Amino acid sequence: MSIILAMFLGLAILVLAITAIYHKNTKVAIIATGAVGLFASVLYLLLAAPDVALTEASIGSGLSTIIFFYVLNKIRHSND
Amino acid sequence: MAHYLTLEFLAMLIGFMLIVIGLWGMITQKNLIKIVIGFSLFDTGLNIVIVSMAYIKNSTAPIIDKAVDVSQAASKVADPVPQALVLTSIVIGLGVTALMLAYVLRMYREKKSLDINSYTDLKW
Amino acid sequence: MIKKGILLLLLVGFVAVIGSLLINFTGSKELNPLARYYAENGPAEVGAANLVTAVVVTYRGFDTLGEVTILFIAAAIVGFLLKVLNADNGRPNKLRKTSEILETASTLLVPTIFMLGVYIFVNGHLTPGGGFQGGAVIATGVMMIILARPASQFNHKLISILESVSGVGFVAMGVLGLILASGFLNNAFLPLGKLGNLLSAGAIPIIYVFIGIKVGSELTGILNSLKENQNEI
Numbered sequence: 001m002s003i004i005l006a007m008f009l010g011l012a013i014l015v016l017a018i019t020a021i022y023h024k025n026t027k028v029a030i031i032a033t034g035a036v037g038l039f040a041s042v043l044y045l046l047l048a049a050p051d052v053a054l055t056e057a058s059i060g061s062g063l064s065t066i067i068f069f070y071v072l073n074k075i076r077h078s079n080d
Numbered sequence: 081m082a083h084y085l086t087l088e089f090l091a092m093l094i095g096f097m098l099i100v101i102g103l104w105g106m107i108t109q110k111n112l113i114k115i116v117i118g119f120s121l122f123d124t125g126l127n128i129v130i131v132s133m134a135y136i137k138n139s140t141a142p143i144i145d146k147a148v149d150v151s152q153a154a155s156k157v158a159d160p161v162p163q164a165l166v167l168t169s170i171v172i173g174l175g176v177t178a179l180m181l182a183y184v185l186r187m188y189r190e191k192k193s194l195d196i197n198s199y200t201d202l203k204w
Numbered sequence: 205m206i207k208k209g210i211l212l213l214l215l216v217g218f219v220a221v222i223g224s225l226l227i228n229f230t231g232s233k234e235l236n237p238l239a240r241y242y243a244e245n246g247p248a249e250v251g252a253a254n255l256v257t258a259v260v261v262t263y264r265g266f267d268t269l270g271e272v273t274i275l276f277i278a279a280a281i282v283g284f285l286l287k288v289l290n291a292d293n294g295r296p297n298k299l300r301k302t303s304e305i306l307e308t309a310s311t312l313l314v315p316t317i318f319m320l321g322v323y324i325f326v327n328g329h330l331t332p333g334g335g336f337q338g339g340a341v342i343a344t345g346v347m348m349i350i351l352a353r354p355a356s357q358f359n360h361k362l363i364s365i366l367e368s369v370s371g372v373g374f375v376a377m378g379v380l381g382l383i384l385a386s387g388f389l390n391n392a393f394l395p396l397g398k399l400g401n402l403l404s405a406g407a408i409p410i411i412y413v414f415i416g417i418k419v420g421s422e423l424t425g426i427l428n429s430l431k432e433n434q435n436e437i
Contacts, residue, residue, distance in 0.1 A: 003085060018101065021105040026111070037124060040127075051334065058337055059337075060174070063423065064174055067177070068181070075185070136233070154235065159239045160256045
């Protein structure tokens with residue numbers, strides 16, 4: 001049961017990572033990076049590590065995406 | 081073939097795939113922000129590899145409460161040392177990503193371009 | 205074209221090295237001797253129910269000191285790189301208007317988010333959690349305040365003073381452990397208590413409170429220097 005879930009998570013992480021590298025729109029790439037962190041947090045829960053899952057969900061998926069979007073906003077708004 | 085279908089082997093395979101994709105993105109992309117995204121994927125993949133080495137077959141989380149008694153803690157619990165190392169590593173990865181993005185902002189202020197081929201000051 | 209070919213060759217070599225490591229990996233059936241020692245003697249010596257907390261704060265506490273130092277240096281460099289170049293540049297400050305749903309929801313949700321963050325790092329030795337996760341949740345609450353009221357200013361001096369005081373407090377707890385108990389960051393100089401109570405595990409809750417406040421104010425400082433109505437680039 002957990003092996004099937006791990007295979008599904010692996011497939012989702014692979015597709016999202018390739019989207020994050022090769023998509024033309026930068027915003028979609030940043031959101032895909034956040035989603036990779038979210039699926040990695042579920043994988044940590046399957047591997048019996050709840051502390052690490054909490055840390056990855058709050059820091060790797062939440063705060064990292066926020067900082068990327070702040071920087072993109074400053075670059076976009078300094079053009080006018 | 082049967083010993084390749086365990087949970088820790090699959091998790092380590094996912095981690096190594098993320099490392100290869102992140103490294104490929106850092107080498108071949110031209111946009112500065114895509115390079116930082118590749119570094120963040122590399123960091124996530126590395127943490128998955130380290131946590132997958134801490135899993136013991138049929139084990140549970142290393143917390144002692146009603147499910148795991150004090151006397152049988154040593155036989156039912158996963159390894160707590162790599163989990164402590166990964167806790168540190170995730171926070172440091174965020175700090176380094178924030179530092180790289182601050183450098184991207186300063187570079188953009190100098191030349192107004194996000195393409196890495198236009199920064200040729202250090203080329204021979 | 206040649207460059208793409210060389211890069212592909214480099215990547216194939218890297219994959220071959222990784223593959224040879226991956227083929228010979230078999231999982232372990234039981235704990236290795238170091239983890240067995242931590243699992244058997246951890247609750248008796250340290251008094252914490254969460255074994256990962258016992259390892260992070262007490263057994264490998266020096267690594268936590270190094271991590272706190274690295275975070276401090278990163279936050280200082282980000283604040284230094286993005287400081288204000290010119291005070292007024294003649295451009296009117298156009299701030300976007302926020303919707304009413306966001307303003308109303310933020311007055312309800314922000315105190316709850318702060319309380320959740322404090323709960324996570326006070327109960328770090330009993331349930332999964334600890335200082336780093338609680339500090340990140342508090343920084344997210346501050347982020348919601350910034351989104352709902354873009355004109356709010358955070359006093360940068362107050363954030364720096366809070367961060368420095370927590371850092372000094374963390375090192376002071378470690379030196380107290382050196383003087384009163386047997387080693388740096390040893391937590392046995394306060395009573396160990398019964399396993400599973402809130403006031404158990406010696407000095408670990410106090411150490412985690414200091415780490416939680418320090419990480420929360422550091423991440424708030426980083427978000428503050430990236431805000432949109434400040435430091436025009």
